[in-house]
Amino acid sequence: MEYFRRTNSFFAAAFVLLLAVGLMAPNWFSYLTTISLAKALVVIGLVILLRAGLVSFGQGLYYCLGGYSVGIAGHYLQWTDGFLVLLIAMVVSGIVAAILGLLLCRYREIFFAMLTMAFSMILYGILVKSVGLGSTDGFNIHSVSFFGWEPGTDKLGLIVYFLACLAALIVAVLMHRYFHSPVGFAGEAIRENEIRVEYLGVSPNRIIFSKYILAAVLAGAGGGLTALASGHVDPEMAYWTTSGEFVFVALLSGTAHVAAVFIAAFLFEIIRTYAFDLAPYNWQMILGATLLLIIFFLPKGLWSIFTIRRAGGGVK
Amino acid sequence: MVKSNSFGRRVQFLAIFFSFVFLAVGSGPNSAQAADDSKFTVGVVTFLSGGAAGPFGVPSKNAADLVIETLNEGKMPAPYDSKGIAGMTIEAEVVDEAGGGTKQVGEYRNLVQRKNVDAVIGYISSGDCLAIAPVAEEMQALTIFFDCGTPRIFEENSYKYVFRTGLTATIDSVAAARYILDQKPDLKTVAGINQNYAWGHDSWNDFEASIKVLKPDVEVVTEQFPKIYAGQYGAEISALMLKDPEVIHSSFWGGDMEGLVLQGSARGLFEGRTGILTTGETAMFRLASEMPEGTVLGARGPFGVYAPSNDLNDWLRTEYTKRYDTPPTYPAYKMTQAILGLKSAVEKAAKGKEGKPSTEEIIAAFENLEFEAPSGTVRMSLGKGHQAIQEMVYGQFTNEGGKPGVKNVKRYPAECVNPPDGITSVEWIQKGLKQTECK
Known part of the structure; x- marks a missing residue:
């Protein structure tokens, strides 16, 4: 309990700090932070699966579904309330995951990874063929309101930033609890030895099913937030390279702590934007080198900086 | 599962982390340079990696290098034989267009706010153009699309800060x-x-x-x-x-x-x-x-072998071929056209005034502008004077x-x-x- 309280107060402090930064920082910085918070939500979902030993190369499916749900709700149905469309994004992602999960929860390892990727590429293919939705060009999201109040385009960025901070706070607190709950640890048990888990009277498939849906809902929220922030959606969101980016951030963060994901997502965006700036021709090299360094020196991700320094006493 | 003694370290780590971030935000060419009247900074966004880099991105980037360098030396044929843009030296900030709409919106914000560019010229992908246009409006930054083809940009919306010197598909x-x-x-x-x-x-x-x-x-x-x-x-x-x-x-x-x-x-x-x-x-x-x-x-227009015979075209073909060992293809023409359009508009706005014209003044000059390019006369007559037409x-x-x-x-x-x-x-x-x- 003491542990949760301390972590929660730490999350709350980070939240307040982020709000303050949002009010002071320039627009490009708050946009970058919004995007990294949104992507962190997706990656937390991925980390939930990683803790159960599963790598999804298809979180782009739900990221894209979330984005398109927000876009279609606003553009074609005229539902513009920010909270409502985010909720729709999460529900749509959850429903699709509940259907696909029935099949996916039976697969492990490379088969799971390939199947998830296949499903996201199917969505990509459908969207490319949908001329009404702008095919590969996608479409813009014009107006967003909050409980009937419509912020102008100059304020919208900041409002979406606050919304992303709030979403991040809620997800961080809940997921931190989840990681330390019995069902949270069940994932690690499944990764270690699935047969033993079954002997304990728990169904691994059912646990993976629930984790898959949870991950999808988080990815849907992340995609929805990204769509609100950038004002545009296109099928690229479901392309496998987008999913690969999430896996990259998950490797950067490791699975040890929720906070690590936010830090990793932010670092990823910062590294990438400065790589674009410093080496317009070779920015991919900088990203690749970062990933290599992480794999060599921090194979368990960023959070192991703390655990290594603490580990003097042999704590693993 | 260590549950103690970590709080202090975390705070320590976060302090270091955020000071790094603030350093990153605070450093770099920032608002201090905004009022520099001797320079005109242009963000140039084009594909430098991926499948569109070879046929489109690199020729347009090469043309941008060549044209900006020649303009700064004042060696272009008339009517562009004055130095730079309205006497200001042109500086280019080159950005890769890779990464999709969301990424490009972020990079666009960086260009406008972090790099304080006076104008952005770029975008080959129509998806990127659609994503950037509303952001340009929001940030009130002069933006010229040089290549993307979708007519949706000015047909679905009207924009004040966005121009397109290239033709639609x-x-x-x-x-x-x-x-x-x-x-x-x-x-x-x-x-x-x-x-x-x-x-x-x-x-x-x-x-x-x-x-x-x-x-x-x-x-x-x-x-x-x-x-x-x-x-x-x-x-x-x-x-x-x-x-x-x-x-x-x-x-x-x-x-x-x-x-x-x-x-x-x-x-x-x-x-x-x-x-x-x-x-x-x-x-x-x-x-x-x-x-x-x-x-x-x-x-995709009167470019390349279809360009009319004029001094600008002769200059572009000779100099481009000399420098890059291959004749300029249409992306090179289109980039040249965008830079010359910008130069014409800024100089029209700056005529008879002191100092750098404001974005609003440049826009007023750019709307319905007629200017010369290696491809002949370009008229900004569609989309309320924001979209070029040509033969x-x-x-x-x-x-x-x-x-x-x-x-x-x-x-x-x-x-x-x-x-x-x-x-x-x-x-x-x-x-x-x-x-x-x-x-």
């Missing part, structure tokens, strides 16, 4: 339809092979609709949509040969187009059938010996005497291939391409 298809019917008045069958993405769909739909309007009895025998960057078109070529159309329309570009030409020629696809390659001009020198005689080649040219490839060139060149005046302002391209085509005069 509709023109390619409408003019291609007019050209092929001028060459083959008794055309019976056509077929299409286009990439399965927005550009391919739009190009084919516009072409098909234009043909149907101009000659309703033409039959479409097959339409193929292989995926972009597929590289192998064996099955599609078989399907096309089986249906045996008189004319094959393709908006393939870059490696895909070259692949289609090589594989199609090897199998005799273009024997007795005429290919229309709307971007074919980019390959006519490299594939001179493989390109079938009589293939209809487009250059459109098609011709047929010929390699007689081993010298690649074009024959039967036909020039269509701008009004003949562009919709009038205020009506969308699709409506214009469906209503019979009638609202405009055509010789």
